[in-house]
Amino acid sequence: MANELQQLKEKYVKSSYDENVSNKEFAGIQKLVFKKAIHSIKINPDNPPADADLLVGWIGLEDGDRFKIPPQNVLAHLERAWKNGSSEAGILLYRAHNKMYQYIPNNMRSLSRGILILEKMIRERNDQYALFELVEHYLRLIESYFSEEGSEDPPEDHYHKAYQYASLAFEQGYPGGYLHMGIFTYYGFIGLVPKDISLAYKYFFLGLKKCNENPRERDVYTVLKYWVGYCQVHGLGVSMDRESGLKIIHESATMGNIEAKNWLEENREFVDSIESSKLKESEYYMNDPDIINTHEFDTLSEYKEPKEILGKLKSSKLGRDPMSFFLTNSEDEPVKH
Numbered sequence: 001m002a003n004e005l006q007q008l009k010e011k012y013v014k015s016s017y018d019e020n021v022s023n024k025e026f027a028g029i030q031k032l033v034f035k036k037a038i039h040s041i042k043i044n045p046d047n048p049p050a051d052a053d054l055l056v057g058w059i060g061l062e063d064g065d066r067f068k069i070p071p072q073n074v075l076a077h078l079e080r081a082w083k084n085g086s087s088e089a090g091i092l093l094y095r096a097h098n099k100m101y102q103y104i105p106n107n108m109r110s111l112s113r114g115i116l117i118l119e120k121m122i123r124e125r126n127d128q129y130a131l132f133e134l135v136e137h138y139l140r141l142i143e144s145y146f147s148e149e150g151s152e153d154p155p156e157d158h159y160h161k162a163y164q165y166a167s168l169a170f171e172q173g174y175p176g177g178y179l180h181m182g183i184f185t186y187y188g189f190i191g192l193v194p195k196d197i198s199l200a201y202k203y204f205f206l207g208l209k210k211c212n213e214n215p216r217e218r219d220v221y222t223v224l225k226y227w228v229g230y231c232q233v234h235g236l237g238v239s240m241d242r243e244s245g246l247k248i249i250h251e252s253a254t255m256g257n258i259e260a261k262n263w264l265e266e267n268r269e270f271v272d273s274i275e276s277s278k279l280k281e282s283e284y285y286m287n288d289p290d291i292i293n294t295h296e297f298d299t300l301s302e303y304k305e306p307k308e309i310l311g312k313l314k315s316s317k318l319g320r321d322p323m324s325f326f327l328t329n330s331e332d333e334p335v336k337h
Contacts, residue, residue: 005040005051008033012055017215019256034059034067053081054089061096071096082117087127090117094133122165129216131169132176138162156190163192170203176220178207182227201237204228222257225249230263233274242274 012033015021037055041048057077060069075096081089094114121130138161145154166184169177182203188195204227211221225248231237232245252260264271
């Protein structure tokens, strides 16, 4: 039964990220997985397999109404799976708690049990997905302070936490760490990371190379592809190659990345010009200050190891406007991931 549950879990994870799986097919897989997991729990109610509780809690979190799983039962299944050693359950517990408490400016900014679990996963298991979730958590938390007019500034600790977990993920070679450090470096991140577009492209490119076929890395993979393609199309931190960059953006969009899809739609005339090979240099006038201020590099052999790059950041001259971190929603720039 344990092997069967493991196989079902892998199938469920893969299908949940697969754009080629229709909603109807996924619903069928979900129903089968739920039935098997519940059966496994009934056979051994006192000590069910962690994967069984994980699957029931996961399905309940995503589609609890359809399967008649109340929120308290979702938490109970995930808590038991977490205590039985499932790291995936820890991530889902964080998401379950945040689904209940959300990021409401000036109302709910305290650390939930989900945050405590993620921090414990890092301390005890050095879990890369927990690192990624914590960076995203603090970025969303920072952003919530600016979503309401007149709100106070975010505590500096939030910025430091986001940078701390992103740099740790980067040092350990996790693709999500490369993504976050690339975004921080592309825009500048208050007094912690200076703006350096060439270095940002290196992060995106190396992060893309480090992604494997693990379905759980699919979202990070598609975002990294988008950034690499975007930089190549505009010549940001790398020699301009519109055709190659556009191809990569198309690949990211095909895999479901929203930023890539939106960019292709919003820049349809520009994209058509590239694809028809009729775009002249004089016609390329997109008003992006990054294109003017960037400096190119041509050889990938100049890339440094993570600790060398991190050392460069730490020793650089710092001091940025706190608002420089936030990404714009202009036509020419991607929105925050």
